[in-house]
């Protein structure tokens with residue numbers, strides 16, 4: 153289980169997260185919902201270790217990784233697709249994807265590479281291009297492919313559909329569901345709340361740095377507040 | 388013909404020296420985003436230490452001593468430049484390395500005095516004759532050793548996973564961390580590679596070229612010229628540095644040695660001006676002065692109008 157307990161964090165000013173607690177079980181898609189600026193990405197960054205905590209604890213399969221750096225957490229099975237993508241702009245698409253398997257052996261890496269390229273056949277013709285020269289949607293695919301290369305046990309997808317055409321959004325969400333079926337714990341942050349909930353198992357809603365609601369996706373989808381704020385007339 | 392060849396041989400000695408210095412800078416820059424002006428330190432200390440202990444220890448142990456010393460200096464410079472305090476400001480690391488170079492130059496002056504010294508050769512000192520020109524066996528060894536190192540560095544840097552990770556560490560620090568790359572280790576490695584290049588240059592050249600404390604900055608300057616002329620990219624910098632060495636030698640031989648430096652810097656300015664003219668689209672992040680009328684940068688990519696390009700000079704966008 154990937155668990156954040158009482159996470160308190162912020163940037164230079166006042167804290168952004170006020171004791172956020174969240175649990176992602178292996179084999180499930182956990183949907184983190186909330187308005188813009190609610191603190192979803194900040195939660196993701198704290199879990200992945202790219203943002204320091206002011207309070208609280210992060211554990212991966214009951215191992216306390218609160219003090220572990222982001223790169224150490226990758227070795228513990230946690231991968232992040234950040235909202236800002238953070239690709240290696242000067243490197244080729246191929247190298248970007250390969251570097252996703254940095255923590256793994258050469259043979260594991262090449263096996264993963266073949267599998268990832270099967271998932272994203274569109275990347276095939278982009279391999280030699282520099283990542284910074286790709287379109288937003290193409291970059292997003294590279295970012296996801298890169299994260300999958302680590303063969304993570306826990307995967308955080310921060311707005312994976314950002315910039316993607318609707319058909320790819322469906323593919324990505326489908327992929328998230330498949331990964332969960334294989335036992336991966338997926339933390340999904342997604343603006344397409346209806347679609348996210350349709351592949352999710354559990355979820356939570358954050359508002360101004362606090363979890364205000366959590367439960368199964370069915371509970372969330374039937375909650376009047378969620379329906380009002382995020383689903384509207386979609387469902 | 389024989390004069391030309393003689394000047395070429397002399398030019399190759401310094402050319403390979405400049406190349407190793409400049410490539411050390413490239414590696415440090417590409418991995419740690421620091422322009423290492425302390426790069427001459429390694430060469431000078433390696434050469435002087437080698438010369439000092441060579442008679443007592445024999446050349447293999449002396450070479451080892453030089454390599455270890457440079458590894459130690461590289462650790463020191465890494466800690467000096469990339470500690471938490473120094474990296475707060477954008478120019479912190481460069482200034483720290485400049486300070487480091489000053490310190491080491493001064494220490495070298497204290498230890499080894501004002502005059503340049505060379506080491507006793509370990510190969511034959513009989514010059515070989517090639518087409519009427521002469522070359523020392525040590526020069527041949529220097530060229531072979533430097534060429535080997537440069538090619539090995541290229542393979543490491545451009546063709547291996549470690550090389551990709553090294554470059555990625557500077558390209559996007561957060562991106563590197565979330566794929567599991569320890570960026571601090573990568574930066575440390577870059578300093579060690581740079582130190583090794585400098586150490587090798589010092590050992591290989593000390594029997595044929597005298598070194599002293601003034602070289603610390605002279606080399607930093609020439610290295611920086613090569614690095615800038617080659618735009619901090621491995622292969623172009625290697626070629627540019629070699630060209631600078633050869634050019635300096637020809638200029639010194641055919642025109643006059645006393646104006647040699649003037650030719651180098653003059654040529655450098657010409658190269659800089661030519662580089663400014665070159666505006667191939669998408670090869671570099673570009674930022675232009677002059678506000679709204681100029682082309683814009685979006686997402687680090689130049690827009691179509693920027694690609695078309697005109698008068699105003701490109702300025703490098705500072706990397707994070």
Ligand SMILES: Nc1ncnc2c1ncn2[C@@H]1O[C@H](COP(=O)(O)OP(=O)(O)OP(=O)(O)O)[C@@H](O)[C@H]1O
Nearest residue numbers: 163164168186187188189190191192193194195235
């Ligand atoms: N780098 C930063 N520096 C300062 N404040 C930040 C930074 N990143 C985010 N914030 C602030 O923290 C708060 C939470 O931001 P966060 O990115 O976590 O929101 P979010 O829920 O992911 O929103 P969105 O749906 O827009 O992605 C916001 O008020 C935002 O302004």
Ligand SMILES: [Mg+2]
Nearest residue numbers: 192193194235
């Ligand atoms: Mg966000």
